[in-house]
Amino acid sequence: xxxxxxxxxxxxxxxxxxxxxxxxxxxxxxxxxxxxxxxxxxxxxxxxxxxxxxxxxxxxxxxxxxxxxxxxxxxxxxxxxxxxxxxxxxxxxxxxxxxxxxxxxxxxxxxxxxxxxxxxxxxxxxxxxxxxxxxxxxxxxxxxxxxxxxxxxxxxxxxxxxxxxxxxxxxxxxxxxxxxxxxxxxxxxxxxxxxxxxxxxxxxxxxxxxxxxxxxxxxxxxxxxxxxxxxxxxxxxxxxxxxxxxxxxxxxxxxxxxxxxxxxxxxxxxxxxxxxxxxxxxxxxxxxxxxxxxxxxxxxxxxxxxxxxxxxxxxxxxxxxxxxxxxxxxx
Amino acid sequence: xxxxxxxxxxxxxxxxxxxxxxxxxxxxxxxxxxxxxxxxxxxxxxxxxxxxxxxxxxxxxxxxxxxxxxxxxxxxxxxxxxxxxxxxxxxxxxxxxxxxxxxxxxxxxxxxxxxxxxxxxxxxxxxxxxxxxxxxxxxxxxxxxxxxxxxxxxxxxxxxxxxxxxxxxxxxxxxxxxxxxxxxxxxxxxxxxxxxxxxxxxxxxxxxxxxxxxxxxxxxxxxxxxxxxxxxxxxxxxxxxxxxxxxxxxxxxxxxxxxxxxxxxxxxxxxxxxxxxxxxxxxxxxxxxxxxxxxxxxxxxxxxxxxxxxxxxxxxxxxxxxxxxxxxxxxxxxxxxxxxxxxxxxxxxxxxxxxxxxxxxxxxxxxxxxxxxxxxxxxxxxxxxxxxxxxxxxxxxxxxxxxxxxxxxxxxxxxxxxxxxxxxxxxxxxxxxxxxxxxxxxxxxxxxxxxxxxxxxxxxxxxxxxxxxxxxxxxxxxxxxxxxxxxxxxxxxxxxxxxxxxxxxxxxxxxxxxxxxxxxxxxxxxxxxxxxxxxxxxxxxxxxxxxxxxxxxxxxxxxxxxxxx
Numbered sequence: 001x002x003x004x005x006x007x008x009x010x011x012x013x014x015x016x017x018x019x020x021x022x023x024x025x026x027x028x029x030x031x032x033x034x035x036x037x038x039x040x041x042x043x044x045x046x047x048x049x050x051x052x053x054x055x056x057x058x059x060x061x062x063x064x065x066x067x068x069x070x071x072x073x074x075x076x077x078x079x080x081x082x083x084x085x086x087x088x089x090x091x092x093x094x095x096x097x098x099x100x101x102x103x104x105x106x107x108x109x110x111x112x113x114x115x116x117x118x119x120x121x122x123x124x125x126x127x128x129x130x131x132x133x134x135x136x137x138x139x140x141x142x143x144x145x146x147x148x149x150x151x152x153x154x155x156x157x158x159x160x161x162x163x164x165x166x167x168x169x170x171x172x173x174x175x176x177x178x179x180x181x182x183x184x185x186x187x188x189x190x191x192x193x194x195x196x197x198x199x200x201x202x203x204x205x206x207x208x209x210x211x212x213x214x215x216x217x218x219x220x221x222x223x224x225x226x227x228x229x230x231x232x233x234x235x236x237x238x239x240x241x242x243x244x245x246x247x248x249x250x251x252x253x254x255x256x257x258x259x260x261x262x263x264x265x266x267x268x269x270x271x272x273x274x275x276x277x278x279x280x281x282x283x284x285x286x287x288x289x290x291x292x293x294x295x296x297x298x299x300x301x302x303x304x305x306x307x308x309x310x311x312x313x314x315x316x317x318x319x320x321x322x323x324x325x326x327x328x329x330x331x
Numbered sequence: 332x333x334x335x336x337x338x339x340x341x342x343x344x345x346x347x348x349x350x351x352x353x354x355x356x357x358x359x360x361x362x363x364x365x366x367x368x369x370x371x372x373x374x375x376x377x378x379x380x381x382x383x384x385x386x387x388x389x390x391x392x393x394x395x396x397x398x399x400x401x402x403x404x405x406x407x408x409x410x411x412x413x414x415x416x417x418x419x420x421x422x423x424x425x426x427x428x429x430x431x432x433x434x435x436x437x438x439x440x441x442x443x444x445x446x447x448x449x450x451x452x453x454x455x456x457x458x459x460x461x462x463x464x465x466x467x468x469x470x471x472x473x474x475x476x477x478x479x480x481x482x483x484x485x486x487x488x489x490x491x492x493x494x495x496x497x498x499x500x501x502x503x504x505x506x507x508x509x510x511x512x513x514x515x516x517x518x519x520x521x522x523x524x525x526x527x528x529x530x531x532x533x534x535x536x537x538x539x540x541x542x543x544x545x546x547x548x549x550x551x552x553x554x555x556x557x558x559x560x561x562x563x564x565x566x567x568x569x570x571x572x573x574x575x576x577x578x579x580x581x582x583x584x585x586x587x588x589x590x591x592x593x594x595x596x597x598x599x600x601x602x603x604x605x606x607x608x609x610x611x612x613x614x615x616x617x618x619x620x621x622x623x624x625x626x627x628x629x630x631x632x633x634x635x636x637x638x639x640x641x642x643x644x645x646x647x648x649x650x651x652x653x654x655x656x657x658x659x660x661x662x663x664x665x666x667x668x669x670x671x672x673x674x675x676x677x678x679x680x681x682x683x684x685x686x687x688x689x690x691x692x693x694x695x696x697x698x699x700x701x702x703x704x705x706x707x708x709x710x711x712x713x714x715x716x717x718x719x720x721x722x723x724x725x726x727x728x729x730x731x732x733x734x735x736x737x738x739x740x741x742x743x744x745x746x747x748x749x750x751x752x753x754x755x756x757x758x759x760x761x762x763x764x765x766x767x768x769x770x771x772x773x774x775x776x777x778x779x780x781x782x783x784x785x786x787x788x789x790x791x792x793x794x795x796x797x798x799x800x801x802x803x804x805x806x807x808x809x810x811x812x813x814x815x816x817x818x819x820x821x822x823x824x825x826x827x828x829x830x831x832x833x834x835x836x837x838x839x840x841x842x843x844x845x846x847x848x849x850x851x852x853x854x855x856x857x858x859x860x861x862x863x864x865x866x867x868x869x870x871x872x873x874x875x876x877x878x879x880x881x882x883x884x885x886x887x888x889x890x891x892x893x894x895x896x
Contacts, residue, residue: 011462014455022456235456239446241425242439279438285460286443331425 058191258310398503512581
């Protein structure tokens with residue numbers, strides 16, 4: 001009989017504080033997830049991805065046909081988080097100043113004229129960039145710069161964006177005429193690319209049975225609490241073998257035949273960041289390989305650039321990522 | 332229960348789990364490869380005829396035991412090898428920690444805690460992670476969490492083992508001798524001939540043991556000669572017993588090979604005995620004074636009336652006595668006699684060291700005499716006389732053993748014939764009477780010594796091996812010619828071989844040879860037809876239908892073409 005009897009040794013105060021912070025952060029995530037699920041029927045993976053990206057401090061690109069609840073997700077999320085919300089409808093005539101704001105000539109109280117900066121819709125905690133691929137690359141780049149640096153520069157003056165800052169962009173894979181697909185370098189700025197798929201039969205039936213629009217939920221957290229949760233998630237450690245597995249996975253996306261460009265270093269960072277959030281939401285104090293494996297498709301699918309050969313074979317990025325995940329050995 | 336500190340509990344649990352997983356891996360590999368293992372062991376057992384052939388003395392049934400033993404050994408060694416190989420595939424420490432996670436339904440809680448401890452990472456959350464890992468393994472029961480695969484064989488595996496064991500034993504028991512013994516078991520004639528040969532060999536061995544009682548009284552030279560003779564006889568008897576054993580086992584080829592060796596040894600013995608006798612006779616003749624050794628009108632020296640040793644002693648005395656005949660005889664004649672005697676002794680030196688030493692002593696005596704040193708010559712002659720006594724003892728020894736050795740050679744000839752008949756698929760009874768060989772004298776009227784007669788008698792027996800020169804047999808077997816006196820006209824003087832009357836094998840041999848000469852294909856193997864062919868030729872020799880001058884040539888020819896010769 002080989003049974004171990006633990007002689008418990010109390011953990012330190014710092015560890016206990018860290019444990020409390022992790023619990024608090026997990027509760028924040030759980031509340032947001034439940035709030036979203038109370039409004040949005042189905043789309044469980046998308047909701048999980050949105051919450052994960054929110055806690056990881058990244059941005060999400062939602063791809064899906066119209067009417068699948070993309071905008072509803074962001075609206076509900078903004079209500080749940082309790083921060084400011086802005087929606088930008090990207091159109092071909094959208095100007096960068098329409099996104100980041102502009103300086104205007106205003107009459108002062110003394111009757112004089114002055115230049116005053118008027119903030120664009122980007123200055124919000126949650127920004128919905130609807131149909132981002134319909135805007136010109138110029139307007140797209142204004143948004144993407146803000147996403148990466150969390151500041152905007154207007155008239156040579158940097159202006160920080162509010163924290164937390166979370167962009168959720170949508171794009172429509174159909175009606176592709178006259179659109180401006182996002183360049184790969186800019187796609188890399190999105191932590192996740194979530195694919196919103198058609199609802200299944202049961203869910204669709206439940207949606208149809210709804211007589212009224214669901215009542216908007218009340219806020220379940222605050223931007224400050226969200227920031228604390230994000231900080232707690234970042235502290236979750238990963239064992240070396242998990243970090244190496246994530247790195248191997250990234251390299252594995254370069255190997256399959258037909259891949260023009262594999263994922264880059266940002267993908268490795270994204271994998272670990274999202275893995276931490278997954279561990280946090282599962283109530284663990286360390287990242288597991290399984291956490292990384294679960295987020296791999298959402299993190300990698302928009303970072304793998306397929307060549308003609310893969311497209312000719314009918315392969316898509318998801319299949320390439322699945323191959324890479326399957327072929328990456330565990331130590 | 333094993334109380335463990337939290338700090339170490341993870342490492343201890345990982346180490347215990349790793350050891351447990353190693354055992355499990357060994358068992359798992361063994362059970363997974365059990366089918367191959369059994370098949371491999373069966374192949375090993377079936378390969379027994381190649382790997383562990385039966386010796387000449389091993390019982391035929393031991394092939395089955397050896398095959399099963401090899402299979403069992405293969406199973407044991409293979410199982411141990413698989414277990415060890417499986418153990419080498421044990422997981423790493425991290426793998427063991429991950430296995431604990433899997434057993435407890437956790438996502439790398441223990442693996443991460445173990446990894447943080449290994450890499451020495453610190454921090455509040457790391458401490459928390461290790462603490463949770465320790466808590467997770469607190470209730471770990473390694474034996475229950477990681478049960479060992481059962482080694483109890485399944486029913487299909489047992490059946491497979493049984494079937495393959497039977498197969499391995501069947502194939503592994505194969506031996507050409509066994510097959511021959513089963514297909515054509517030893518005939519009653521062979522059994523009787525074998526018993527007879529064993530009895531004859533026993534008689535030779537008994538005879539060689541008895542002189543040891545007189546050992547104390549015998550001189551060193553006599554003992555040496557007697558020892559050599561006894562050793563030779565024992566070797567002959569041993570070869571005969573080996574042949575008999577092979578025949579009893581059903582190993583006809585082995586028996587024939589040994590009988591052939593026995594015949595060769597007999598030839599050697601006969602030749603040596605004859606040469607020894609010749610050497611002694613010539614020494615004695617050479618030493619006798621001319622008046623005694625040569626009578627008027629004789630072209631050749633008369634046979635010596637005294638033995639060589641007596642002659643040498645007499646000469647030694649002459650050398651020591653001043654009024655001896657040696658003084659009267661001229662030194663030149665004496666020297667000539669000693670030189671001839673030395674030459675005669677040297678001729679016999681191929682078979683005896685004593686003969687060589689006698690020759691050396693005689694040479695020294697001649698030298699001393701030429702110097703005029705009578706005393707030294709007398710001493711050398713004394714020594715030569717001692718050596719001659721050795722040779723005479725050896726000759727006497729051979730005479731004593733002659734009868735039994737001849738009986739043994741007769742018995743071996745009978746066995747050889749019985750085997751050859753059995754190989755032809757026939758069982759017959761050979762003539763077993765005492766043939767002319769026992770009654771042969773020298774026929775030349777010159778030596779007449781028992782030893783010379785012995786050599787010639789053995790040679791005659793040897794020549795008769797394969798055919799008995801006795802009376803027709805009275806056995807109850809199939810119809811096989813006795814090849815005795817009743818059929819002594821089988822070979823005609825013109826040299827054409829005709830297997831007339833009942834010699835069907837001979838006819839077949841002739842037909843086969845004739846057919847071959849005409850471009851036809853032989854229908855029987857040479858080894859099969861040879862015995863009958865040889866028998867006809869031997870008949871010709873025995874009934875003197877072949878001229879005496881050509882008999883040796885014919886005999887040599889047939890010995891030369893004997894299968895396996």
